[in-house]
Amino acid sequence: MFGVLGFLLARQLAVRDGSSRWEARAPEVAQFVGVVVVVLGALIEVGAIVWAVRWGRIRAGRESPMWALGMRKRSRLVKRVRRGDIGSDDDLPTLTVVARQMVAGGWWAVLAAGLVLVNLGQALIRVTSIGFVVLFGLVAALFALAAWQVHRDARRAATFLRQHPAEPHGALR
Numbered sequence: 498m499f500g501v502l503g504f505l506l507a508r509q510l511a512v513r514d515g516s517s518r519w520e521a522r523a524p525e526v527a528q529f530v531g532v533v534v535v536v537l538g539a540l541i542e543v544g545a546i547v548w549a550v551r552w553g554r555i556r557a558g559r560e561s562p563m564w565a566l567g568m569r570k571r572s573r574l575v576k577r578v579r580r581g582d583i584g585s586d587d588d589l590p591t592l593t594v595v596a597r598q599m600v601a602g603g604w605w606a607v608l609a610a611g612l613v614l615v616n617l618g619q620a621l622i623r624v625t626s627i628g629f630v631v632l633f634g635l636v637a638a639l640f641a642l643a644a645w646q647v648h649r650d651a652r653r654a655a656t657f658l659r660q661h662p663a664e665p666h667g668a669l670r
Contacts (some may be wrong), residue, residue: 504512510642511535523667524624527621527622527624528622530618530621531618531619531620531621531622531623531624532618532622534614534615534617534621535614535618535619535622536617536618536619538611538612538613538614538615538617538618539611539615540611541607541608541610541611541614542608542611542612542615545604545608545611545629546608547555549604554601554602554604561598562594563595563598564593571595574591574592574595574643575588575595575599575650577592577595578592578595578596578599578653578654578657579650579653579654581653581656581657581660581661583618589661591599592657592661593658593661593669594662596654596655596658597654597658599650599651599653599654600651600654600655602647602651603647603648603650603651605644605647606644606645606647606648607644609640609641609643609644609647610641610644612640613637613641613644614635616633616636616637616640617633617637618635619633620632620633620634620637
């Protein structure tokens with residue numbers, strides 16, 4: 498995947514006949530639609546960040562007790578929440594904290610969706626070749642995949658919390 502992206506980027510940067518493909522002009526309609534889509538994506542991103550700040554989502558993420566854990570342990574806990582695997586009853590308070598954090602982090606999907614729109618708008622503004630559109634399309638697809646995964650994980654964590662309601666006292670030892 499990264500090889501394909503690198504090839505497309507290198508091909509777009511290659512200079513032919515003394516001019517770069519980056520300097521070519523897209524049709525006026527594509528540029529106008531691209532600007533509208535970029536502005537819409539930027540508004541969604543700014544709106545998501547303002548909402549997250551106002552509702553304390555960013556502060557809650559910074560103050561999460563999960564930061565005290567190593568990456569491997571956090572990853573294992575997230576996987577267990579995704580699968581709904583409790584293990585022993587001692588793990589339930591910790592898994593509840595992890596699931597609540599995953600539900601609270603669902604807003605990142607909206608941020609990624611805004612990034613998809615920004616990337617697609619940029620591709621429309623600079624429709625200079627099919628390779629350029631494919632490059633921006635792949636980047637947008639990666640952001641869309643990330644948004645889908647965050648949204649899916651938040652839904653799975655909400656299901657986990659409905660199935661295993663528990664108070665998170667004494668969690669994250």
